Amino acid sequence: MLDKSKRYLVVGLGLLGGKYALELTKAGFTVDGINRSEKHLQYALDKGYIRSGKTHDFEDLVSGADYVIFGLYPTALLTWFETYGRLLKPGCICTDVSGVKTGLVGPVQEMCPAGVEFIASHPMAGRETSSVEHAAEVNFAPANFIITPTEKNTARAIVWITELAEVLGFRRISTLTVEEHDRMIGYVSQLCHAIAVSLMCANDNTDLCEYTGDSFRDLTRIAKINETMWSELFLWNRDNLIAEIDQFDGALAQLRAALAAGDRAALEEMFRLSTRRRAAFDE
Amino acid sequence: MLDKSKRYLVVGLGLLGGKYALELTKAGFTVDGINRSEKHLQYALDKGYIRSGKTHDFEDLVSGADYVIFGLYPTALLTWFETYGRLLKPGCICTDVSGVKTGLVGPVQEMCPAGVEFIASHPMAGRETSSVEHAAEVNFAPANFIITPTEKNTARAIVWITELAEVLGFRRISTLTVEEHDRMIGYVSQLCHAIAVSLMCANDNTDLCEYTGDSFRDLTRIAKINETMWSELFLWNRDNLIAEIDQFDGALAQLRAALAAGDRAALEEMFRLSTRRRAAFDE
Numbered sequence: 001m002l003d004k005s006k007r008y009l010v011v012g013l014g015l016l017g018g019k020y021a022l023e024l025t026k027a028g029f030t031v032d033g034i035n036r037s038e039k040h041l042q043y044a045l046d047k048g049y050i051r052s053g054k055t056h057d058f059e060d061l062v063s064g065a066d067y068v069i070f071g072l073y074p075t076a077l078l079t080w081f082e083t084y085g086r087l088l089k090p091g092c093i094c095t096d097v098s099g100v101k102t103g104l105v106g107p108v109q110e111m112c113p114a115g116v117e118f119i120a121s122h123p124m125a126g127r128e129t130s131s132v133e134h135a136a137e138v139n140f141a142p143a144n145f146i147i148t149p150t151e152k153n154t155a156r157a158i159v160w161i162t163e164l165a166e167v168l169g170f171r172r173i174s175t176l177t178v179e180e181h182d183r184m185i186g187y188v189s190q191l192c193h194a195i196a197v198s199l200m201c202a203n204d205n206t207d208l209c210e211y212t213g214d215s216f217r218d219l220t221r222i223a224k225i226n227e228t229m230w231s232e233l234f235l236w237n238r239d240n241l242i243a244e245i246d247q248f249d250g251a252l253a254q255l256r257a258a259l260a261a262g263d264r265a266a267l268e269e270m271f272r273l274s275t276r277r278r279a280a281f282d283e
Numbered sequence: 284m285l286d287k288s289k290r291y292l293v294v295g296l297g298l299l300g301g302k303y304a305l306e307l308t309k310a311g312f313t314v315d316g317i318n319r320s321e322k323h324l325q326y327a328l329d330k331g332y333i334r335s336g337k338t339h340d341f342e343d344l345v346s347g348a349d350y351v352i353f354g355l356y357p358t359a360l361l362t363w364f365e366t367y368g369r370l371l372k373p374g375c376i377c378t379d380v381s382g383v384k385t386g387l388v389g390p391v392q393e394m395c396p397a398g399v400e401f402i403a404s405h406p407m408a409g410r411e412t413s414s415v416e417h418a419a420e421v422n423f424a425p426a427n428f429i430i431t432p433t434e435k436n437t438a439r440a441i442v443w444i445t446e447l448a449e450v451l452g453f454r455r456i457s458t459l460t461v462e463e464h465d466r467m468i469g470y471v472s473q474l475c476h477a478i479a480v481s482l483m484c485a486n487d488n489t490d491l492c493e494y495t496g497d498s499f500r501d502l503t504r505i506a507k508i509n510e511t512m513w514s515e516l517f518l519w520n521r522d523n524l525i526a527e528i529d530q531f532d533g534a535l536a537q538l539r540a541a542l543a544a545g546d547r548a549a550l551e552e553m554f555r556l557s558t559r560r561r562a563a564f565d566e
Contacts, residue, residue: 124496144494174493184491188499195478195502198534200557202527208467209564210455211427213407216471216564218501219478223561227554231547238542244485245539249532251481256528259521264514271510274483278506281492281499 002163004028009065011080012036013044013053016097016123017071018135021049023168032065034058040132049135062087067160068094073232074104081111090115093157095164097123099185100236101148101178109152119157122146122181123170124189130226145170148181186240193230194245196223285446287311292348294363295319296327296336299380299406300354301418304332306451315348317341323415332418345370350443351377356515357387364394373398376440378447380406382468383519384431384461392435402440405429405464406453407472413509428453431464469523476513477528479506 006029010021013035021031021044033053035041041053054061062068062084070077077096085108088094094116098104105120112118125143127134145165149158158175165173176184200223234241251270258266289312293304296318304314304327316336318324324336337344345351345367353360360379368391371377377399381387388403395401408426410417428448432441441458448456459467483506517524534553541549 124494144496146494172493184494187488188491188495191482192498192502194535194538195482196498196561197553197557198538199474199478199531200560201537201553202530202534204560205470206560206563208471210457211407211429211467212471212564213427214425215475215479215505218504219475220561220564221501222498223557225554225558227551227558230554231550234542234550235545235547238545242539242542245535245542247485248482249535251485252477252528252532254484255477255481256525259517259525259528262518262521264518267514267517268510270480270484271508271513274480274506275508275510277483277487277489278479278503280489281495281503 002029002160002167004030006030006066007032007064009034009061009068010050010071011068012071012076013040013049013132013135014071015127015130015132015135015138016125017069018044018049018132019125019138019140020069020071020097020168022047022135023140025049025051027167032061034061035132043132047136049132059084059087063089065089065092067164068092070094070096070098072096072098073229074098074100074236075232077104078107081108085111085116086113088113088116092116093160094118095121095161097121099126099189099233100182102182103236105148105150105178109150117152117154117157119153119161120148120150120178121161121165122148122185123165123168125170130229140169140171142171145173146181147173147175148178149175150178182237182240186237186244190234190237190241191244191248193222193225194234194241195248196220197225199223285312285443285450287313289313289349290315290347292317292344292351293333293354294351295354295359296323296332296415296418297354298410298413298415298418298421299408300352301327301332301415302408302421302423303352303354303380303451305330305418306423308332308334310450315344317344318415326415330419332415342367342370346372348372348375350447351375353377353379353381355379355381356512357381357383357519358515360387361390364391368394368399369396371396371399375399376443377401378404378444380404382409382472382516383465385465386519388431388433388461392433400435400437400440402436402444403431403433403461404444404448405431405468406448406451408453413512423452423454425454428456429464430456430458431461432458433461465520465523469520469527473517473520473524474527474531476505476508477517477524478531479503480508482506 008031010017011034024031033050044050108118291314293300294317307314316333327333391401
């Protein structure tokens with residue numbers, strides 16, 4: 001099991017970074033924090049999510065950490081690592097929480113000082129809210145935790161990240177390559193968000209609010225979106241997401257053509273296929 | 284309040300027809316049934332949803348009914364009315380449960396014998412299941428009930444259908460024209476189903492089942508679909524649905540273009556718009 005005498009550092013006390021700090025502290029670990037905004041750092045201190053924290057002059061926290069969790073967006077993580085990565089001490093293991101891995105994991109691993117290891121992971125527990133003030137509402141119990149190791153990673157780091165995910169209480173821990181992860185996330189998450197956003201942007205039907213049922217509400221719930229994070233996730237996974245949009249659009253065009261032609265048999269065939277495939281997701 | 288000495292007839296004991304029969308019987312009304320399949324008629328009799336019922340030679344049930352509820356698909360309703368409509372007695376009021384109204388309400392009203400009135404309505408309480416065997420699972424409590432009167436309808440019929448919806452326990456009863464109803468349903472229901480079906484048909488990603496989170500499951504839940512009913516609903520509302528698909532597709536193309544161009548500002552603008560509009564649906 002994880003060694004509780006080690007020092008944990010969370011860089012970026014947002015929704016997920018904050019939740020990691022909260023859960024680790026609750027489990028008896030020593031957790032420090034670094035955050036850009038004073039207000040949210042103070043919130044984490046007030047709530048006891050972290051033992052201590054800083055917004056600047058935090059070199060001692062970085063060089064004293066045994067384990068570092070980056071709760072930053074991909075661009076900010078790269079910038080942080082370029083500036084402060086050299087301060088990490090030999091033996092230190094780091095991870096992230098980012099929803100995209102291509103273009104991030106390789107460069108960060110390249111920047112790791114000797115003896116420092118970055119093992120990427122993705123807690124699939126995002127919500128429509130953001131910031132440490134909502135961290136306590138995040139629920140890891142039904143969520144997937146994906147580890148994306150590369151050939152640079154050691155067994156020691158993979159064991160550590162797996163045990164961390166267990167401590168955090170994820171339902172299911174699995175391993176994918178960086179490429180598999182980004183293709184998967186392009187389909188199961190980003191394409192869904194692209195669709196929900198497009199549906200809300202298509203026209204202003206707010207006068208129809210009162211007539212909506214569960215199907216519409218379920219479909220568009222995720223159209224409430226953190227624009228900073230999601231534009232970053234979309235752009236970092238652009239090729240996969242465009243490929244998924246095009247495949248989806250092809251199927252929609254096929255349905256539209258069947259409809260325009262009054263081709264009932266073709267419609268029924270699509271409905272049977274979608275029913276059969278969707279049933280597999282309920283098993 | 285509704286007169287309990289009157290005779291109710293449900294024609295088509297499917298999911299909704301069966302639920303109407305069940306609720307009306309429970310409320311103390313006398314309900315008979317007509318159904319094509321012997322098996323489902325027997326089920327409704329065994330469960331006490333109806334007092335009596337027939338699969339054929341049902342002329343006496345039709346001519347004896349004070350109120351008739353058609354739980355049939357649009358095409359079947361038109362055919363039924365052509366064949367048996369003349370048997371309805373003067374003073375009889377009829378309604379339906381159909382999810383589309385254009386092309387249905389006008390012709391049925393034209394066929395009504397003297398003194399017989401058809402007032403169309405739509406209980407927005409469909410589920411992914413079908414048949415009378417699932418009728419008891421249908422929940423009207425959170426659902427909308429839409430009445431679509433025409434200039435042929437009388438105040439007496441509108442009062443009756445409103446009280447019927449109250450007895451059945453709908454959350455909210457409202458009135459739209461036939462055209463407004465079909466435009467609304469094309470957007471809040473049919474477009475959502477077209478999207479969910481297309482997403483499942485786009486490619487066979489059942490290997491990704493284990494990675495899906497709430498957003499994917501919510502978005503695709505309605506891809507499990509009764510192909511007979513939904514192909515009929517889509518085709519009967521073809522023009523509205525095609526217009527909605529095209530509007531949606533335009534927004535998706537806009538998102539794709541912003542993504543392909545790496546235009547972060549344009550993406551963020553769409554995300555802010557979708558967030559703002561979707562928030563209105565939570566109020």
